[in-house]
Amino acid sequence: MNTGIKKIPRVLTYLVLSFWALTTIYPFIWVLLNSFRKKGLILSDSFSIPLGDAFTWDNYITAWQRADFKNAYFNSFLISGTVTIFVVIIAGLAAYGLVRYRFRGRDFLYSLIMAGMMFPVFSTIIPVFRLEVMLGIAGTGNRWLSLLAVILPQIAGNLCFAIIILMGFIQSVPIDLEESAYLDGCNVFQIYFYIIIPAAKSSFATVAIFAFLWSYNDLFTQSFFLRYPQERAITGLLNEISSQAGVNYGLMASSVVLVVIPVLIVYICLQKHIIKGLTAGAVKG
């Protein structure tokens, strides 16, 4: 579509756009190249492609040996997978209820959700920690309980954003569909599962992707509840490696690559949904 700025020559437009694309892509390529470069060469020549003598797998071998990546991947996927499933189910129900029903206190609940988006994690984490210690979930040394201790606050932390995005989308589903289903004898829950969810599929996908990524990338909550080596999740592992690596920049680069790769795969497979689903909800304001 053509919305303005016609006078700028095409070449210049592409030049500017490509420049920004370069800033978002090149740093990753730079890290990737240097993760395959021999020790010591990074500081003297980091721009060339590591070929022949300069190429090495050592950085990856060291990273894999020094840290328990397999276990950390498992923990991370278990945490983020569970968080994602619960966020999608719970937020979907709430968003549907808030959009379609008119009841007293609805505006109040909506502003509660808006307010919930403003709380930084660190303002709630200490009381959550005490609560979970009291309930016997956190600080027990039991691996599965510790993982649960991360999962619970992460679900709550992702809910507000998810509800807002889903509300925006469900609002745009035409209500006629639901009415004809109702006349055909569907009850509200059937309407929700057979009409709303399929209609708002891409925004559910968006919410799922964001819940997964934010949970996977959330160093703060992870480092708070996962204190023992076998509990460690992937970002916590990266943080630990970086504090031990010192001047071993090759090791740092390869660890960054190992942590980033699963996320990139998820993103590239699902990026169409992210962009479609996110904006439909957010633009409503």
Added chain:
Amino acid sequence: MNSMIYKNKKPLLVFLVPAFAFLIVFLYYPFFQNVVNTFMRIGGLGRAAQGLNTPWYENYRRLFTDPYMHTALQNTLLLTLCTIVFQVGIALILALLVDTIRVGAQFFRTVYFFPIVISATALGLMFNLIFLYKGGMVNQLLLSLGRLPYEVKPSGKVLVQWLDWKDQAHFLFTMFMPVMWQYVGFYFVILVTGLNNISPDLFEAAALDGADGWKRTRYITLPLLRNVLCTCLVLAITGALKVFDLPWVMFGAGMPENRGWLTGTYMYDQTFNRMNVDYGSTIAVLIVVLGVVLSNVANRVFRPSDDL
């Protein structure tokens, strides 16, 4: 919208109870408890309060007299301002430009969103390598462009005066740049969709009236984008106030020389490294209050009408 399907309010409980149960137990109650904590004396993480502080408002008095808190507040407000101007600004320019092209638009959308999906820890390490004192990407680039002074010793060794990107003169740039860069794509995507929602009829009408190029952007596109821009603004403000992990991974506790604090990193340091749990809670309350006030101001100033 009040369809007959939704007259029976009983199923509503099933829809709302799970979400609000979670929110109350793990978000609202903890936040309320956090406000209570600001008036208490607390010995350490996970410990019960030892009673009221003396005087009870001690933490708030401290908030206003703490010089590091002043630094943190200054830096954070500056970051918020930079976020608004550069993050949303760059995103707007990129969105307007992408809107004029057809080939490659999808590519740019995908690529601009890239940094957002990556963990701040990984990005922090990446930028540490990029801004590395001796032989980082930026310094190597400057050297190859001949912008760094160096001398060749008689022994043949090259002695370079590397630029320290984390010293007093450069730390603000080094700290803010990655934070701003990371989220440009987020606002870009929101703005692009806002642009797509503008009816093409309007532009045809404008073209008939002889409005073209800049005039069209200035008098049609931007006013119609106002609400979307306002959403971006509020998201940018609350986002900037909460910034924590990227600066923390890159700078740690207040480097250089206690001038690099942000409200987020200072709060973390007070709570988890110095065990001033009650004071840390107070800073967290300040962050939320600032967020609410600033986003309300932004809303008042930039969103005067709902009819667009």
